[in-house]
Amino acid sequence: MERVCVVGxxxxxxxxxxxxxxxxxxxxxCRRDEHAAVLNAEGLRVxxxxxxxxxxxxxxxxxxxxxxxxxxxxxxxxxxxxxASVLRGCWPRAAAMTVQNGLGAEAxxxxxxxxxxxxxxxxxxxxxxGDAHVEYELDTxxxxxxxxxxxxxxxxxxxxxxxxxxxxxxxxxxGDLLPAQWSKLIFNAAVNGVAALxxxxxxxxxxxxxxxxxxxxxxxxxxxxxxxVAAAAGVALHDDPWEMNVRAVSRGTTEAAGGxxxxxxxxxxxxxxxxxxxxxxxxxxxxxxAARLGVPAPLNAAVWRLIKAKEASWARAAEVAVA
Amino acid sequence: MGAGGGGGGRMRIGVVGCGAVxxxxxxxxxxxxxxxxxxxxLDAEHVAAINERGLRLSGVGDVHGRLRAxxxxxxxxxxxxxxxxxxxxxxxxxxxxxxxxxxxxxVCSVQNGVGNEExxxxxxxxxxxGTTFPAGRILExxxxxxxxxxxxxxxxxxPKPAAMEEVETLAGALTRAGMPTKAMPDARGAQWTKLIFNAASNPIGALTGLTHGRVCELPELRRLVSGLVAEGVxxxxxxxIVLDSDPDALIDHAAEVAYDHRASxxxxxxxxxxxxxxxxxxxxVRFGGEHGVAAPLNExxxxxxxxxxxxxxxxxxxx
Numbered sequence: 001m002e003r004v005c006v007v008g009x010x011x012x013x014x015x016x017x018x019x020x021x022x023x024x025x026x027x028x029x030c031r032r033d034e035h036a037a038v039l040n041a042e043g044l045r046v047x048x049x050x051x052x053x054x055x056x057x058x059x060x061x062x063x064x065x066x067x068x069x070x071x072x073x074x075x076x077x078x079x080x081x082x083x084a085s086v087l088r089g090c091w092p093r094a095a096a097m098t099v100q101n102g103l104g105a106e107a108x109x110x111x112x113x114x115x116x117x118x119x120x121x122x123x124x125x126x127x128x129x130g131d132a133h134v135e136y137e138l139d140t141x142x143x144x145x146x147x148x149x150x151x152x153x154x155x156x157x158x159x160x161x162x163x164x165x166x167x168x169x170x171x172x173x174x175g176d177l178l179p180a181q182w183s184k185l186i187f188n189a190a191v192n193g194v195a196a197l198x199x200x201x202x203x204x205x206x207x208x209x210x211x212x213x214x215x216x217x218x219x220x221x222x223x224x225x226x227x228x229v230a231a232a233a234g235v236a237l238h239d240d241p242w243e244m245n246v247r248a249v250s251r252g253t254t255e256a257a258g259g260x261x262x263x264x265x266x267x268x269x270x271x272x273x274x275x276x277x278x279x280x281x282x283x284x285x286x287x288x289x290a291a292r293l294g295v296p297a298p299l300n301a302a303v304w305r306l307i308k309a310k311e312a313s314w315a316r317a318a319e320v321a322v323a
Numbered sequence: 324m325g326a327g328g329g330g331g332g333r334m335r336i337g338v339v340g341c342g343a344v345x346x347x348x349x350x351x352x353x354x355x356x357x358x359x360x361x362x363x364x365l366d367a368e369h370v371a372a373i374n375e376r377g378l379r380l381s382g383v384g385d386v387h388g389r390l391r392a393x394x395x396x397x398x399x400x401x402x403x404x405x406x407x408x409x410x411x412x413x414x415x416x417x418x419x420x421x422x423x424x425x426x427x428x429x430v431c432s433v434q435n436g437v438g439n440e441e442x443x444x445x446x447x448x449x450x451x452x453g454t455t456f457p458a459g460r461i462l463e464x465x466x467x468x469x470x471x472x473x474x475x476x477x478x479x480x481x482p483k484p485a486a487m488e489e490v491e492t493l494a495g496a497l498t499r500a501g502m503p504t505k506a507m508p509d510a511r512g513a514q515w516t517k518l519i520f521n522a523a524s525n526p527i528g529a530l531t532g533l534t535h536g537r538v539c540e541l542p543e544l545r546r547l548v549s550g551l552v553a554e555g556v557x558x559x560x561x562x563x564i565v566l567d568s569d570p571d572a573l574i575d576h577a578a579e580v581a582y583d584h585r586a587s588x589x590x591x592x593x594x595x596x597x598x599x600x601x602x603x604x605x606x607x608v609r610f611g612g613e614h615g616v617a618a619p620l621n622e623x624x625x626x627x628x629x630x631x632x633x634x635x636x637x638x639x640x641x642x
Contacts, residue, residue, distance in 0.1 A: 194627065194630065197530050197627050197630070197631070198627055198630030198631045198633070198634050199631060199634040199635075200630050200631075200633060200634040200637075205630065205633065212605070212608060212609070212612075212622065212625075213600075213601070213605060213622075213625050213626050213629045214626060214629075215626045215627075215629070215630050217622060217623070217626060218622075218623045218626045218627060221619060221623060298550065298619070298620065299619065299620070299623055301543075301547075302547050302550070302620060302623065302624075303623075305541075305543045305544050305546075305547055306527070306530050306531055306544070306547070306627075308541075308543075308544075309527075309530075309531035309533055309538070309541055309544045310530065310531045310532060310533075312531075312533065312537070312541065313531055313532035313533045313537070314532075
């Protein structure tokens with residue numbers, strides 16, 4: 001694989017593009033014209049856990065870009081439908097990789113083209129400091145594997161994994177990604193959901209269970225429901241989501257830099273910016289699976305509905321502001 | 324003077340916590356003139372204004388009462404009745420400070436939530452369980468907007484009860500003063516009806532930012548509200564409490580008469596104040612635990628509100 005197109009240059013897309021440019025020819029498909037212009041003029045800078053200054057070709061039209069062998073679709077789940085329409089009919093020989101949170105991204109892309117699909121979930125995180133600068137915050141791995149719906153050969157996923165690893169990012173290739181996808185789904189429904197409602201970053205309070213009113217009880221309740229749904233779906237989880245939560249919030253206390261670990265989950269970023277969140281793809285997906293399988297998930301349903309209602313309050317506020 | 328003010332002299336009533344709700348009680352009772360009214364409050368400007376110009380209410384009705392106010396518990400004379408109207412989080416400290424004045428008195432809570440009477444009973448001999456609907460807000464020191472009229476229910480607090488005669492004396496004075504009050508042998512039904520209503524509506528408004536009417540328009544969210552109500556009803560039922568009315572129907576009624584109402588808990592959170600969630604959803608969880616009834620939705624809402632309080636406080640600390 002020598003040519004990669006990254007679709008969507010948010011924090012995750014920028015981290016992929018910024019690193020992959022050291023081992024491949026990288027293009028970036030943007031939504032905004034000025035974003036593409038800045039990337040073409042200035043390149044893409046990565047700071048933090050690594051340092052890169054990548055030259056990339058950017059455009060808002062796929063046809064303006066070199067034909068890639070691998071397409072990494074890194075838009076938010078909320079923009080996936082629109083992105084799939086833009087990509088419809090393009091690059092029929094390429095493989096495509098999804099990195100969206102939640103469940104169902106592969107099916108959306110599959111409906112728009114016959115690309116062999118690679119599923120992935122990523123735990124790395126970045127902070128955008130502008131259109132041409134991303135800070136590599138958490139250098140945690142990306143897990144990827146072939147999607148069964150397109151009978152993608154494992155070798156194709158391994159080739160993509162090898163390229164990503166050589167670019168300096170952490171990666172693990174798995175024969176069956178579902179166990180990892182579900183682990184992250186359950187983790188995200190709990191951590192992103194609680195962060196979106198409390199507006200707290202992911203801090204140690206998320207694992208505290210000393211008092212009845214401690215948030216750890218909510219997280220554990222959400223995770224336990226998710227594990228029951230996964231079990232009913234026949235998925236043996238790759239990682240225990242509660243342990244993932246505890247490990248993540250314990251990280252800060254071991255870092256010499258000190259201070260509380262306080263990653264801002266993407267759904268909290270969306271809430272603070274008053275954007276639509278990915279709640280329908282994360283908590284909503286989990287609740288839909290629970291209903292399909294006949295497993296109760298009242299806490300996940302409550303958190304999902306509360307986030308949707310919170311989004312509705314901004315929509316109304318915006319109407320009033322315009323009127 | 325004997326209990327219930329039956330000794331011939333004028334009875335003395337001490338209002339503990341003279342914020343918006345405490346001021347409604349204090350001003351009405353003072354204007355009535357049957358009782359000598361004292362107010363204890365930590366807000367020095369409010370206390371000074373009351374002592375200089377009296378306590379004024381405007382809005383639903385205009386009331387002006389002359390009373391003695393103080394921030395020093397040692398100044399409080401011995402009272403026949405106490406009315407505790409602090410925020411629920413200050414109950415313990417407020418009654419601990421003022422208990423000496425009620426050593427031979429009956430003390431009533433008119434606060435939100437449950438658990439206040441238990442705290443009061445640790446410090447005074449006789450306790451009255453109370454629930455009140457009138458509401459307002461402080462406009463300036465000595466002047467309170469009376470925004471909502473409504474009834475008050477009083478009854479003996481069972482573990483350490485005031486005499487029914489005392490309850491009737493206080494209820495009678497309040498009713499004559501312009502605050503309709505019912506004395507009843509068991510006031511738990513009124514208290515739990517309001518508790519369940521508040522615990523199912525107030526935090527949802529705070530977490531979503533939606534008005535009460537909008538909450539009720541979203542069917543999935545409305546179902547969550549019903550889920551919270553159902554847990555509260557189960558906890559009340561396990562204690563043998565007969566509710567005054569169906570809290571779920573009250574939720575729908577409020578959507579009609581108070582569509583644009585914004586939860587006071589939302590205002591508290593946004594202003595960086597601690598909310599009363601411990602006495603609301605926390606109270607349902609605690610009493611449920613004592614009676615073997617789980618309330619997982621209320622427990623989660625309780626923790627989420629505490630988390631939201633924490634994030635606002637951290638933002639303020641960082642600002």
